[in-house]
Amino acid sequence: MHMGAMTRRTALATAVAASLSLALSACSMDQMALPGTSSTSHDAMEAIYKSAPVAKPELILPGWTMETIKKRGKLVVASALDAPLVSQQNPANPQDVDGFDADLAKLLAIYILGKPEVEWVPSTAETREALLSNGTVDVVFGTYTITTKRAQQVSFAGPYFMSGLAVAVKSDNTTIKGAEDLASKNVIVQTGAPSVTRVPEKVPTAKLMPFATTPGSVQALVQGRGDAFVQDYVLLASQSSTNKDIKVVGAPFTEEPYGVGLKHGDAEFKTFVNTWLSTMQEQGIWSKVWKNTLGTVGDTPMPTPPAIGSVPGS
């Protein structure tokens, strides 16, 4: 009797474990096949790191944030870690994070420390401000849109990239041609992405369906749970380049200036990061990083880097 119960339980546990591990391995396979993580792009980045500039010692004075980081020997960066081509963590090696934002963060680490030594802290839209204000991380580097409301809580260096939201629909959809066709439609957005607030501003009658992750949002769109998915145009280009079931329609309908989040009121560090960003643009490193990451998908022409301090809140 006792043995019988044990065997039944074990059999059940085995079945559940088997199905779960199947599901899990399916997930990691998806991650492996993402663009921008190939070894060639890795080699190209290594070359960029070797030639990357390092700050002169007079820029790092005692008592400043930069000196604390230098003494510690690593830069602590908060980022989403699940955004292909922007900041994507390798599931097999958590220290290996690639993408436009991640590579820029490593270049900032080189600028301060002379080596790309970064400790990655996963962040979400709910935790970014707290991570900065309590000093858990030095910078937030991950599709962090500069807004005047946020600028009351944190300081922003940059902007370092001008993005915008675009609309993706299922490939066989011919009725939605852009943001203006979203009235009273079910619109999928990603929790913590700018679309959460921008879609209601642009189309007040749209019904929002927030999903937690980009793959989840794309899946929901493909399954027809929503009529459209509104997300950063670069991320959508990346998704539609690997997934033939969806397509991007219309041009980006907002401007999202991405900035580097810093502790509120740290003026020296802000000037320092802005100087570094200008150097990246002047030496053409910004363009090289873009070409290596966001520039690998779609046929988006190379954008011009935005002027530092050009948006309200920066």
Place this chain on the structure above:
Amino acid sequence: MTMLILVTAGIGSIALGAIVTVARISPLQVLRSAAFLYVQFFVNVPLLALLILAVFALPAAGFILPLVPTIIIVLAVYEAAYVSEALRSGVNTVPQGQIEAARALGLTFGKSLRWVIVPQAFRSVIQPLGNIMIALVMNTSLAAVVGVIELTAHVNKINFDYAQPVLLYTTGGLIYMAIALTIGLLTGRLERKLVIAR
């Protein structure tokens, strides 16, 4: 939306939980085993995994329901496993002699369940059922992950705009607490009213 999910999933889970309990104490071995497997499955698989499976995997297999009903059904079948465990312990408080007496009076298994066992079982587990409903309040927040705008998703949205996580999530937490405390008070009252004097 949180209240809608809570009330419908709560009623569904108690009804379904009662059926599972009856199956677990039925004279038929097949029903008993099925109910045992049901409870073991839902007690041992995380709710978030179930929600994600129901929202993304079931449509791939051809079943597609709108999001809110999907979430209500998943929460109801999940909590029903816990409800049935609580009810089963309630059934065990009904003295064996009463069941024998009911059968001796000529009541069938169904009738003795309906008139003798279930009413007493429910009365003795009001407080544990209340605790399961409180757990359900907290679990409704997981719906925010899969596209339903309930309380937590609202807080996420406001926070995205105002960047005030500590203030906003504390407020959200207080609202959940108020709902949970109300359920606790109600079940406490209900229990005092219905308690069986033995």
